[in-house]
Amino acid sequence: MALAQTTEKAESRAVELSIDGKTRIFDIDNPELPEWIDDEAFASDDYPYKKKLDEEEYLETLEALQVELVKVQLWQQKTGKRMMALFEGRDAAGKGGAIQATLSNLNPRWARIVALTKPTETERGQWYFQRYVATMPTAGEFVLFDRSWYNRAGVEPVMGFCTPEQYKQFLKQAPRFEKMIVHEDIQFFKFWINVGREMQLKRFHDRRHDPLKIWKLSPMDIAALNKWDDYTAKRNEMLKATHTDHAPWTVVRGNDKRRARLNLIRHILTALDYDGKDKGAIGEVDDKIVGSGPGFLK
Template sequence: MLGEAHYEPVELEIGGTRRTFDIDDPVLPDWIDKKAFSSGGFPYDDKLSSQDYEKTLEKLQVELVKVQFWMQAKGRRVIAVFEGRDAAGKGGAIQATMANMNPRSARIVALTKPTETERGQWYYQRYVATFPTAGEFVLFDRSWYNRAGVEPVMGFCTAEQYEHFLKQTPRFEKMIVEEGIHFFKFWLNIGHEMQLKRFHDRRHDPLKCWKLSPMDIAALKKWDDYSEKRDRMLKETDSNHAPWTVVRANDKRRARINLVRHILTTLDYDGKDKAVIGDVDDRIVQTAAAFLKDDKRA
C-alpha cells in the first residue's frame, strides 16, 4: 500500500443510491469508472485528444507571453483565483497557465493554514501581502475563499465569521478592481464520481499519493454540504466588478484551454491574435448565474 495511512471504506449516497467506496482497493469500482466522465452533466463524451490539446495550448501560451510583455511595459497587474473541490484540477490549470511565462513576474500563491499571529489579523491581510506589484501576474491556488467552503464545512470557522465573509468579500474585491488590478475568479467544477476517481488515482499513484490527505477522506461524506456552500458562495460573491467564471473540469484538457482562452479574451493586450485565441467553449465555461440555473450540475 502506498503511503503509511490506511483508510476504512466509506458509505456514500450518490444519485439516491447507497454505495461503499474502499479507496484502498486498487480496483476502481465499475459504478465510478462508468460514470466519472459524464458526472455532473459534463457535456462531452470523450476527452480532447492529447495532440489537439498540446497544439492548442502551445499557441495560447505564446499569447500569455505577449501578455507578460504588455504587463511589464504598461505596469499592469493581474490576479487569478483558482477555486474548486479537492481534485478539481486547480494545480494543473495553474501550471498550464504559467508554464512558459517568466517566473520572475508570474508566481503562484498557495498559503498554508494561518499562524497564530495571522489568526489575530484582518482575515484578508495575509492574502493582500502577496498581491502583485507592477508587471506581476499572481495565481492563487486557493484563496480567501477557504472561508466560503472548507472552513464552514469542516468547522474551522464560526457561523458569524462565515456570514461576515460573504458580506464583506464583494466590498473587498471592489477595492481590488478599483485599484486597477485585472481580477479573475475561477471555480473548477467536477462531478461526484469524477472526484472519487481522481482520489482513487492519487491513492494508487506513487508520484501523487502525497496529494491525498485524511482531510480529503473526511470530506467524502460532505459532498452535499460542499455543494450548498459552493452555490451560496457563487450567489453572494458574484458581482459585476468581480464575476465568477465556472469551468467544467471533468476533462482537464478542455478546462485548461478554455480557462486560458477566457483570460486572453478578457485582457486587451498589445499584439493580441484573436484568430489564435479562438472562441471560448460555452459548454465548458459558464457564468455563475448560468451554472446555478443548470439542473445537471454536480
C-alpha cells in the same frame, strides 16, 4: 516499499456514500477502481462531452495559447499592468494543473503562485483578508492563487474551522474587498472549476495508488467524502453572494482537464487588450465548458 508497508498497516477506509439515491461503497485503499465510478466519472454532473479532447489537438492548441500568454507578460512589463487570478473548486477539480498550464512558459520573476498554508497564531488574530493583501501583485506581475480567501466560504464552514458569524461576515465583506482590488486597477479573475462527484472519486483513487501523486491526497480529502452535499450548498451560497459586476465568477466544467485548461486560458486572453493579440490563435471560448455565475451550474 514504505508505501506498501503503510498500506498493509492502515485500517480500511471504506465509506458508504449516498449518490443519486443509491448507496455505494467506496474503499480508497482498494487498488481496483469500482466499476460504477469508472463507468460514470466522465459524464458526472451532466458533463456535455462523451470523451476527452484529443491529446494532439490539446497540445497544439495549448502551445498557441501559451504564446499569447507570453505576449501578455511582455505587455505587462511594458505597461506595469497588474493581474490576479484565483482558482477555487473542490479537491481534485484540477486547479493546480490549470495554474501550471497557464504559467509554464512565463518568466517566474513576473508570474508566481500563492498557495498559503493554514494561518499562524498571529494571522488568526488579524483581519481575515490581511495575509492575502501582502501577496498581491506589484507592477508588471501576474499572481495566481491556488485557493484563496474563499476558504472561508467552503472548507472552513463545512469542516467547522470558522464560526457561523465569521462565515456570514465573510460573505458580506468579500465583495467589498474585491471592489477595492478592481478599483486599484488590478485585472482580476475568479475561477470556480467544477468537477462531478464520480470524477472526483476517480481522481482521489488515482492519487492514492500513484506513488508520484499520493502527496496530493490529504486526510481532509478522506474526511470530506461524505460531505459532498454540504460543500455543494456552500458553493451555491458563495456564488450567489459574491458573484458581482465588478468581480464575477467564471465557472469552468472540469471533468475533462484538457478542455478546462484551454478554455480557462482563452477566457483570460479574451478579456485583455494586449499588444500583438492574435484572436485567431485564441479561438472562441466553449460556452458548454465556461459560463458566468451561479446560473451555469445545476
